Amino acid sequence: MELAAGSFSGEQFREACAELQQPALAGADWQLLVETSGISIYRLLDQKTGLYEYKVFGVLEDCSPTLLADVYMDLDYRKQWDQYVKALYEQECNGQTVVYWEVKYPFPMSNRDYVYLRQRRDLDVEGRKIHVVLAQSTSVPQLVERSGVIRVKQYKQSLAIESDGKKGSKVFMYYFDNPGGQIPSWLINWAAKNQSRTKQEAQNQRDLIQFSANPNTLQ
Numbered sequence: 001m002e003l004a005a006g007s008f009s010g011e012q013f014r015e016a017c018a019e020l021q022q023p024a025l026a027g028a029d030w031q032l033l034v035e036t037s038g039i040s041i042y043r044l045l046d047q048k049t050g051l052y053e054y055k056v057f058g059v060l061e062d063c064s065p066t067l068l069a070d071v072y073m074d075l076d077y078r079k080q081w082d083q084y085v086k087a088l089y090e091q092e093c094n095g096q097t098v099v100y101w102e103v104k105y106p107f108p109m110s111n112r113d114y115v116y117l118r119q120r121r122d123l124d125v126e127g128r129k130i131h132v133v134l135a136q137s138t139s140v141p142q143l144v145e146r147s148g149v150i151r152v153k154q155y156k157q158s159l160a161i162e163s164d165g166k167k168g169s170k171v172f173m174y175y176f177d178n179p180g181g182q183i184p185s186w187l188i189n190w191a192a193k194n195q196s197r198t199k200q201e202a203q204n205q206r207d208l209i210q211f212s213a214n215p216n217t218l219q
Contacts, residue, residue: 007096008119008134016132016160017125019172023057030055046176049154053176061168065161068169069131072159073120075099086111093140100143112179114152115143133159154178 018024030042039058046053060068071077079085086102102113118135137155145151155177164170 007117008136012134012158013121013123013132016134016158016172016174017123017130019055019057019174020130020160020162020170023055023172025055049178051176051178054174056171056173056175059164059168059170061164061166063169064167065129065131065163065169068161068171069120069122069133072133087113091142093142098138098140098143099135102149111149112152113146113149114155114177115139116155128162131159131161133157150180152177152179154180 025042028044030044033041033043033054035041037058038060039056042055042057043052044055045051075088075090079088084104086104088099088101090097090099096117099116099118100113101116102111105111114137116135116137118133120131120133123130123132135155135157137153139153156174157176158172158174160172161169
């Protein structure tokens with residue numbers, strides 16, 4: 001699932017936009033995992049890995065699309081509220097900007113780290129202004145794997161945001177990662193279902209969105 005050097009295609013951005021208009025849940029066994037506070041989270045079993053992909057749909061009131069997209073792209077801001085961040089920064093490699101992200105895992109498990117490309121485009125789709133952010137794992141010689149930290153080589157995320165027609169934002173997010181190592185897939189999925197690491201990532205995204213609208217919510 002690593003992305004070769006370069007950028008994302010226009011089709012990938014259009015696919016994310018399309019999910020805002022019509023969620024693509026038909027034709028596959030997407031299961032509703034949780035529905036709360038205007039947000040619905042679905043999951044789909046990936047047969048190759050035994051892990052789940054996630055899709056998040058919803059409306060976030062009192063948070064403008066531009067503000068939400070700006071905060072989502074702000075890595076320094078994320079380090080202020082995400083307790084799982086060990087390291088998070090951008091680095092220029094071979095003429096492109098990549099993100100390095102190390103995530104804390106509880107003892108005795110090893111931390112995981114990510115090297116990924118991400119790109120934001122602000123699109124005009126039939127008069128609708130849509131902010132789209134795509135991210136996917138990649139590899140560069142400047143950021144080699146380190147002893148004691150497991151490199152996540154299968155990571156993919158997309159986010160699309162537009163106005164809800166009022167003061168808020170209509171949001172779509174897709175998320176998948178394979179943390180690797182010796183953790184059985186059944187254990188990862190069990191943890192996800194019980195508010196642990198993978199599902200926590202989806203919750204983190206909601207926390208970020210809430211915090212951008214009202215900084216007092218996470219205090």
